[in-house]
Amino acid sequence: MAKCCILSVCNHKGGVGKTTTVINLADGLTRLDKNVLVLDMDAQANASHTLSKESPYASQFTMYNVLMDKAKILSTSYQDTRNDKLKIIPGHISLAGAEHELRSSSIVGALALQRKIEGDPVILDTFDYIIVDCPPSLGLLTVNALIASDYYIVPVEASSIYALHGIKFLQEIVEDVKAQANDNLSLLGVLVTMFDHRTNISKALRTEIGRHFGKENVFGTAIHRNTAIEQATLNRNTIFEHSPRAAGSRDYLDIAKEVVRRSEARGSAI
Ligand SMILES: Nc1ncnc2c1ncn2[C@@H]1O[C@H](COP(=O)(O)OP(=O)(O)O)[C@@H](O)[C@H]1O
Numbered sequence: 001m002a003k004c005c006i007l008s009v010c011n012h013k014g015g016v017g018k019t020t021t022v023i024n025l026a027d028g029l030t031r032l033d034k035n036v037l038v039l040d041m042d043a044q045a046n047a048s049h050t051l052s053k054e055s056p057y058a059s060q061f062t063m064y065n066v067l068m069d070k071a072k073i074l075s076t077s078y079q080d081t082r083n084d085k086l087k088i089i090p091g092h093i094s095l096a097g098a099e100h101e102l103r104s105s106s107i108v109g110a111l112a113l114q115r116k117i118e119g120d121p122v123i124l125d126t127f128d129y130i131i132v133d134c135p136p137s138l139g140l141l142t143v144n145a146l147i148a149s150d151y152y153i154v155p156v157e158a159s160s161i162y163a164l165h166g167i168k169f170l171q172e173i174v175e176d177v178k179a180q181a182n183d184n185l186s187l188l189g190v191l192v193t194m195f196d197h198r199t200n201i202s203k204a205l206r207t208e209i210g211r212h213f214g215k216e217n218v219f220g221t222a223i224h225r226n227t228a229i230e231q232a233t234l235n236r237n238t239i240f241e242h243s244p245r246a247a248g249s250r251d252y253l254d255i256a257k258e259v260v261r262r263s264e265a266r267g268s269a270i
């Protein structure tokens, strides 16, 4: 039987394309016939605003409830989206206080998500990929996501000279998680986002990102800056729903193929 592959999309910075990558990679994977579950761990719930049918703020079943309520399990908490192969457990504003509550909870707060997934074999049988949208911080929610994951993907924007600032803190957290809680965790790839082949800064940053992480650790596909992606966000659609012929749809389908290739080559999601 196929093994479910759990991916966290993380970067401590906001606005680098994490949520855009989560929703469009998830939709892209469904177009390769994969069943996908998105877990929205961000209090801003942006992925949920795009994918959920109902307002995430009205929902009884959010990642906050799943993490905090011992009785709630993932496989009875996910919701339908407009896409049959794509489900979501939404984020919620109350996740903003979750880090504090997890820290003071009697169970080890950093392991809450991993325990929910391990204790729920149905969820692993139902989905080929579980993709976690992380908040723009390196706090306990991101640590929860990393401890529960097989792989992590780091979007880095090729349009800001600050793109790699502070990246060493993310790498340190990953090393701590690997050493102390999840030696299975590995980098699936760094994803260059907002790439503009016409500008020297984009080209220089792509080279710099390759030098920093090692070229083999950077996805061959870069996500180009594409106004259709911004319009899709405004309309609360994925790029495939909004504009299937846009460059952004091609890029995200290519990255979905690369994610399948890389994860299958390493033995998850066979
Ligand atoms: N490739 C792209 N081209 C143009 N706009 C993009 C692209 N990727 C993301 N954006 C826009 O940038 C903004 C921030 O992206 P988002 O994915 O929400 O970042 P994060 O989740 O890291 O905070 C959004 O408005 C989104 O539409």
Ligand SMILES: [Mg+2]
Pocket (backbone or CB within 6 Å): 018, 019, 020, 042, 046, 134
């Ligand atoms: Mg986001």
